[in-house]
Amino acid sequence: MPYIKLEEHLPGITGLLEYRQDSAAPIRELTQFLLRGPNTLTEGERELIATIVSSRNECKFCTAAHTAAADMLLGEQETSKKIKEDISTAPVTAKMKTLLTIAAQVQESGKSVTAESISKAKEAGATDIEIHDTVLIAALFCLYNRYVDGLATVTPTDPNFYQGLADRIVNNGYNRLKQGYDHLKK
């Protein structure tokens, strides 16, 4: 049961974003810009960054939601599975391997990001903005994961829930819809 009183039909992050809409608005805006805004990284690649950080933070809700979103964007379920197992052998570009490695270091701590991993990213063609956005997306999911688990929100076990959520964030993005999350009500 969540540590604070949230609407019962809204699990994970969804209840938190409805609970305090004044803080939710800039969180949504930041996420929309970083994950859906104009970028040389694809939306699928950016969802993979969200996925690996959430997975390493062991946040089940965020991992399931962003895995489902990445899978929907990539059109297959192999890549998200493989990056969680081993970045070095996952079926992503050489550049994405270096960026996912940086994201995994950010998950540990800002201080864990090494000059070596940055050099490898630049050698693989990553731009300053791509490195910046990778670090900030990873840091943002360190916020989300702590927010979701720190208040002990509910984690649905039904995969269909995450399919519905992925469909929403792939097709409508991270901005608030007029109906909130009423469409997720059973």
Next chain:
Amino acid sequence: MPYIKLEEHLPGITGLLEYRQDSAAPIRELTQFLLRGPNTLTEGERELIATIVSSRNECKFCTAAHTAAADMLLGEQETSKKIKEDISTAPVTAKMKTLLTIAAQVQESGKSVTAESISKAKEAGATDIEIHDTVLIAALFCLYNRYVDGLATVTPTDPNFYQGLADRIVNNGYNRLKQGYDHLKK
């Protein structure tokens, strides 16, 4: 030297917020709302939450900046020093001890926040919103600390720099000023 090209006269978070203003705007807005918005926690108390998380993440820039801001708001330098040493004996209210404990747990991981620490906070009079805001402020500084250190930004050693920054965030808040950070130029 920072891992990406930032303006040389802008150390720590200041260069990052100028580098990518589209992501900076919602980060500033979220921070302004949580740390300066209407709240039953004082601004000084909220800066103490920022301070303890930054300290435990060993982010020198953020620790120095928010320690200086807390000291300026509280009118003394003892409390910020003591909470970093030992929350249980620090000169803060019983409620703040429980909230700082929750913030310290969020710094470790969302999963580290225990039902026991939440119960203690509620017994000490903390409201749901105060618990929510404590968790979200702590999570936000887990973002900031990773952003600042993950890109290896510069950490000034001159205490006067942090006094100037504290003066700015105490008196003007976290919104962007028209002149950016030009006033910090030597």
